Amino acid sequence: MILTVRPAAECRFDLVSLGEVMLRLDPGEGRVRTARTFAVSEGGGEYNVARGLRRGFGLRTAVVTALADNEVGRLVENLMLQGGVDTSLIRWVPDDGVGRAVRNGLNFTERGHGVRGAVGVSDRGRTAVSQLGPADVDWDHLFGVLGVRWLHTGGIYVGLSEAAADTAATAVAAARRHGTIVSYDLNYRSSLWRDVGGQDRARHVNQRIAGMVDVMIGNEDHFTTVLGSDAPDTDADLSYPGVDRAERSISRVVRAYPGISIMAATLRTVRTATVNDWGAIGWSADTGFVAARHRPGLRILDRVGGGDGFACGAFHGLLEHGDLRVSLESGTAHGALAMTTPGDTSMASLPEVEALAAGSNARVRR
Numbered sequence: 001m002i003l004t005v006r007p008a009a010e011c012r013f014d015l016v017s018l019g020e021v022m023l024r025l026d027p028g029e030g031r032v033r034t035a036r037t038f039a040v041s042e043g044g045g046e047y048n049v050a051r052g053l054r055r056g057f058g059l060r061t062a063v064v065t066a067l068a069d070n071e072v073g074r075l076v077e078n079l080m081l082q083g084g085v086d087t088s089l090i091r092w093v094p095d096d097g098v099g100r101a102v103r104n105g106l107n108f109t110e111r112g113h114g115v116r117g118a119v120g121v122s123d124r125g126r127t128a129v130s131q132l133g134p135a136d137v138d139w140d141h142l143f144g145v146l147g148v149r150w151l152h153t154g155g156i157y158v159g160l161s162e163a164a165a166d167t168a169a170t171a172v173a174a175a176r177r178h179g180t181i182v183s184y185d186l187n188y189r190s191s192l193w194r195d196v197g198g199q200d201r202a203r204h205v206n207q208r209i210a211g212m213v214d215v216m217i218g219n220e221d222h223f224t225t226v227l228g229s230d231a232p233d234t235d236a237d238l239s240y241p242g243v244d245r246a247e248r249s250i251s252r253v254v255r256a257y258p259g260i261s262i263m264a265a266t267l268r269t270v271r272t273a274t275v276n277d278w279g280a281i282g283w284s285a286d287t288g289f290v291a292a293r294h295r296p297g298l299r300i301l302d303r304v305g306g307g308d309g310f311a312c313g314a315f316h317g318l319l320e321h322g323d324l325r326v327s328l329e330s331g332t333a334h335g336a337l338a339m340t341t342p343g344d345t346s347m348a349s350l351p352e353v354e355a356l357a358a359g360s361n362a363r364v365r366r
Contacts, residue, residue, distance in 0.1 A: 002261065014150060016062045016150070017049055019047055020046075021042055021043070023106050026039045029113070043345060046185070052309060067091075091136055107121070111304075112303070152182075155186045155226060168209060183216070184215070185311060188202060210257050212259070249265070264314055290325050298339070306335045309331075330354075
């Protein structure tokens with residue numbers, strides 16, 4: 001095993017995510033600017049992992065988040081309940097009637113098609129979870145009394161506010177005290193940081209947490225953009241002839257943050273909005289670099305949530321098998337399947353993931 005994970009029998013939850021859950025409004029094949037109807041679903045970078053692991057892989061998951069207690073918040077809760085994620089850790093904040101002090105996040109998302117890329121328009125100022133403070137959750141009760149095998153959070157959540165960054169750091173430190181594995185998805189979104197210090201601020205916040213992380217995921221651009229300023233350039237020292245960009249990015253981060261046990265990067269080349277090349281690479285001290293099967297020309301219906309789908313499959317592989325190669329294959333398969341259906345969250349089943357990871361094709365099964 002490349003990770004030492006707490007026994008399932010000692011813990012109420014296999015994984016808990018910390019982050020925002022938004023209401024997604026999807027105009028289908030059309031555009032937000034011309035829409036007359038929207039389909040609604042729930043989603044959020046960190047939440048999507050808990051949802052995918054519960055619905056697709058059958059693990060016991062929950063989300064630490066906050067919602068304004070109004071009809072929109074209760075709609076989000078209803079959608080979460082359909083996804084099977086435990087909602088007992090939601091903090092409900094009284095609604096002020098007009099959203100002056102607290103509100104729920106909305107995410108208008110176009111899927112994109114061909115030469116027209118996907119577009120996301122977030123409306124998430126003053127959301128309840130952005131105001132969730134470190135003292136609003138009893139972390140020692142969660143990790144120590146209830147028991148959690150794995151905590152997942154990431155760069156989208158910490159980008160919401162100073163309070164969110166402080167809460168994430170407190171949660172991660174508490175998880176480590178109780179032997180809970182910590183994963184972190186860098187998930188850099190320039191729009192979250194643009195008006196609060198930009199890339200430099202993102203680096204400061206993410207570097208504060210990186211030293212406490214066991215499993216770090218992202219892509220090579222995120223590793224460089226968010227962690228690059230303090231990570232030394234060690235190209236001259238590396239003994240990997242012909243090492244590619246992702247390997248170099250991972251190697252720099254590993255040198256700068258030696259406490260990280262596993263790193264994984266999704267590899268995506270965008271041919272069009274609906275055709276991407278898709279793969280992943282991972283690293284651990286035990287295995288060195290490992291690559292997943294590359295899928296050129298992957299056809300996509302809705303690319304939003306593909307990276308979160310990768311995280312679901314990879315984390316399941318690590319929890320159940322402790323094998324990095326198996327985890328990467330599971331992650332890329334699940335991420336690929338997640339992008340064949342609408343919405344942020346996955347509709348894939350474990351047998352489908354296992355079959356695709358083993359090399360199955362898209363023939364009709366009946």
